[in-house]
Amino acid sequence: MNRKLNLLILTVILPFLLNGCWDSRELNSLSIVSATSIDRSNDEWVISFQVVIPQSIATQTGGGAGGSQSPITIFSTRGKTIREAMQNANLEAPRTLFFAHNSILILNEQVVRNEGVRQILDFFLRPMESRETMSVLLTKGKASNLLEVLIPLEKITGNAIQRVITQGQENLSQVKNIKLIDFASMIANPNRSAVVPELKVSGDQEEQSTLDALKSTRNKAVIKLGDLGVFRGDKLVGWMKREESRGVAWLSNSVKNLIIVFPCSDRENTRLSSYRVVHSSTQVEPVMVNGSINMKVHIETKGALDETSCTMDLTKPDVITKLEDTITEQIKDEIWASWKRMKELNADPVGFMDMIHRRYPSVSRRLSTSERPLQELELNLNIKVTIEHTNMINKPFSNLIEPKN
Known part of the structure; x- marks a missing residue:
C-alpha cells in the first residue's frame, strides 16, 4: 500500500521537475540590443537600436580594431506609439530583439521638451525584459547619431558610453549616472525636479561612424558628456552649464x-x-x-x-x-x-x-x-x-x- 502511495506521489511531482526552461530562446534567434535611442519625425516615434554582431566580436582581438566587420549595426523603426514602432522592427529585423542587455537609453531634446517622458517611462517600465538600471541620457541633436559612433577602445559603443558615464560620476561630481528607475522616481516626485546629463559627439561624427575609424591612430570624433538637462514635471525646461x-x-x-x-x-x-x-x-x-x-x-x-x-x-x-x-x-x-x-x-x-x-x-x-x-x-x-x-x-x-x- 505504501509503495503504491509513493509511486502516486512521484507521478504527480515528476512532471513539475521535468518542465525545464519552457520560455527559453536560442541565442542565434535573438538580436542583442546594447543601446536604444528615441527621436520624433512627422508625428511618429523613431526608435533606433544598436545591435551587437556576435560573430564580429568573436573574431576580433583587442579593443575592436582590426576586424573586417563592424561589431555593431544600427537600424531604426517608426510608429504612432513606441510599442507599434517596436513591433514594426519585426518587419525588417531577421531576429527577435532582446533587451535584457540594453544599458543605454538616449532621448532627443525636442522629444522631451514637446512630448515629455511619461509615455517613454510607461513603456520601458512595463516589459519584464527591460532593465530598470539602464542609464538615461539626453542629446541636443539626433539621438540615433550617438549610436553610430565607433569607439576603438570598446567593441560595443553602448558599453563605451556606460564607461564614460561611470568615469564622469567618479571623477566629475557634477555628472550623475541617472538610471531609469531613479529617473522615474524623480519625475513622479512633485517636490523635486529631475536631472539628466547630456551626451554629445565632438568632432566629425560621419568619419567616426565608418569601419576605417577603428584602424586609425587618432579619433575623428569622440563621445563626451556635456550640460545637465533639468526637468519640470515630465518635460525638459532647460540646461545647466x-x-x-x-x-x-x-x-x-x-x-x-x-x-x-x-x-x-x-x-x-x-x-x-x-x-x-x-x-x-x-x-x-x-x-x-x-x-x-x-x-x-x-x-x-x-x-x-x-x-x-x-x-x-x-x-x-x-x-x-x-x-x-x-x-x-x-x-x-x-x-x-x-x-x-x-x-x-x-x-x-x-x-x-x-x-x-x-x-x-x-x-x-x-x-x-x-x-x-x-x-x-x-x-x-x-x-x-x-x-x-x-x-x-x-x-x-x-x-x-x-x-x-
Whole structure:
C-alpha cells in the first residue's frame, strides 16, 4: 500500500521537475540590443537600436580594431506609439530583439521638451525584459547619431558610453549616472525636479561612424558628456552649464571627487592652483525666519593641494588660511550661479521643496500654489574648507626658480 502511495506521489511531482526552461530562446534567434535611442519625425516615434554582431566580436582581438566587420549595426523603426514602432522592427529585423542587455537609453531634446517622458517611462517600465538600471541620457541633436559612433577602445559603443558615464560620476561630481528607475522616481516626485546629463559627439561624427575609424591612430570624433538637462514635471525646461551643475552637486551632497581651480590672489588670475576634494559633506536645513523660509547650507570639505604656480611659502599657516578662503569663494560662486539658474528655470533639482515638505507641511502646501516658489526662499551659505596636506612638497617649485634680471 505504501509503495503504491509513493509511486502516486512521484507521478504527480515528476512532471513539475521535468518542465525545464519552457520560455527559453536560442541565442542565434535573438538580436542583442546594447543601446536604444528615441527621436520624433512627422508625428511618429523613431526608435533606433544598436545591435551587437556576435560573430564580429568573436573574431576580433583587442579593443575592436582590426576586424573586417563592424561589431555593431544600427537600424531604426517608426510608429504612432513606441510599442507599434517596436513591433514594426519585426518587419525588417531577421531576429527577435532582446533587451535584457540594453544599458543605454538616449532621448532627443525636442522629444522631451514637446512630448515629455511619461509615455517613454510607461513603456520601458512595463516589459519584464527591460532593465530598470539602464542609464538615461539626453542629446541636443539626433539621438540615433550617438549610436553610430565607433569607439576603438570598446567593441560595443553602448558599453563605451556606460564607461564614460561611470568615469564622469567618479571623477566629475557634477555628472550623475541617472538610471531609469531613479529617473522615474524623480519625475513622479512633485517636490523635486529631475536631472539628466547630456551626451554629445565632438568632432566629425560621419568619419567616426565608418569601419576605417577603428584602424586609425587618432579619433575623428569622440563621445563626451556635456550640460545637465533639468526637468519640470515630465518635460525638459532647460540646461545647466558645468559651473551651474557643480553648484547642484554641492547643494545635493554628491561631491565625491572634484578638482577646484583657483587663482593665487584676487589681483592675479594668470597663475592658478588645483585643490582636490578628498571628503565633502553638505547639510541643508530649512528654517523659518520672520515668516519666510531660509535654507541654511553648511558645507565642510577637506582635500589636498595638488598643483600650484603661486610663489608663496606653504609651510606658513596664514598662507594656507588665505588659500582656503580663496577656495571657499570659488565654491560660493558655483553655488550662487546654480541658485540663479534654478530660479530662472523655476526648477528644483536639489530638492529644497521636498525638505520643506518634511519640516513644514503647511508652508509646503502654500508654496505649492505659488507660480515661482523658489523666489520666496533665501539661501544662507556656511562653507568650511580645509587643506589637509600639500602632498610631497611644501614649497612651490616656482620658489626655486630665481627671477631673471
